[in-house]
Amino acid sequence: MEILEAIRRRRSIRDYKPDDIPEEVLLRILEAGRxxxxxxxxxxxxxxxxxxxxxxxxxxxxxxQQYFMAKAPVIIVACGYPEESYARMGRYMKSWVVDVAIALEHMMLQAAAEGLGACWIGAFEEKEVKKILGIPDNVRVLALTPLGYPAEDPSPRSRKSLEQIISYEHY
Ligand SMILES: Cc1cc2nc3c(=O)[nH]c(=O)nc-3n(C[C@H](O)[C@H](O)[C@H](O)COP(=O)(O)O)c2cc1C
Structure with a gap:
């Protein structure tokens, strides 16, 4: 599938079929993040x-309490190591948030290309998630996503126009 087709096909999916994800499909999704x-x-x-x-x-x-997440057969929890990331991005910030976000989005796009649904989850209690999964203090949780076969086909949400978000040569 063309990359742009997968990008356009991707939707945030909030209802899932119980069908399991074949191991080779899951591995391709994880590989996209790797x-x-x-x-x-x-x-x-x-x-x-x-x-x-x-x-x-x-x-x-x-x-x-976003219980729709649990309907999906898999949840991916994306974690980062701030102290192991590039420390001077733009000369002012650590890169781990960007790094982990890119990797998770790679996975979500591969999921879309495989006909699977996902939904970036940013509303979570990090402390709780860390307790549930035994995640050490120095590791941060950036996001979660359910992963499964969609039980809904939501229409695309609107986006700003190119004119609104692009300028050429200067600001
Ligand atoms: C940083 C971030 C946090 C988000 N958190 C949630 C969330 O907690 N729950 C949820 O249902 N959707 C969440 N979303 C999904 C957005 O609502 C969704 O991407 C946006 O409305 C555009 O819709 P689309 O993904 O279908 O194109 C989040 C997305 C991002 C990028």
Whole structure:
């Protein structure tokens, strides 16, 4: 599938069929994240794959009670290592947030190309998620996403026009 087609096909999916994800499909999705770029190629990330139904429900509870997450057979929890990331991006920030976000988006696009749905989850209690999964203090949780076959086909949400977001040669 063309990359632009996968980008256009991707929607935030908030209802899932219970069907399991074949191992080879999941591996291709994870592989897409593995090849993501990162500051100085430090790859300061770890992705926790959660299949256990009870744990999925706990994660949904810790994510502002977004229970639709637990309907998906898999939840990916995207973690970053701030101290192992490029420290001077733009000379003012650590790169881990960007690095982990790019990798997770790579996975979400591959998921779309495989006919799977996902939904970036930013509303979560990091403390709770870390407790549920035994994530150490020095590791940060950036986002979660459910992953599964869509049980809905939402229409595209609007986007700003190119004119609104692009300028040429100067600001
Ligand atoms: C940083 C971030 C946080 C988000 N958090 C949530 C969330 O907690 N729950 C949710 O249902 N959607 C969440 N979303 C999904 C957005 O609502 C969604 O991407 C946006 O409305 C555009 O819709 P689309 O993804 O279908 O194109 C989040 C997206 C991003 C990028």
């Amino acid at each position: 090849w993501a770029p990162s500051g100085k190629n430090f790859q300061p990330w770890k992705f926790i794959i959660v299949r256990d139904e009870k744990v999925r429900r706990q994660l949904a509870e810790a994510s502002a």
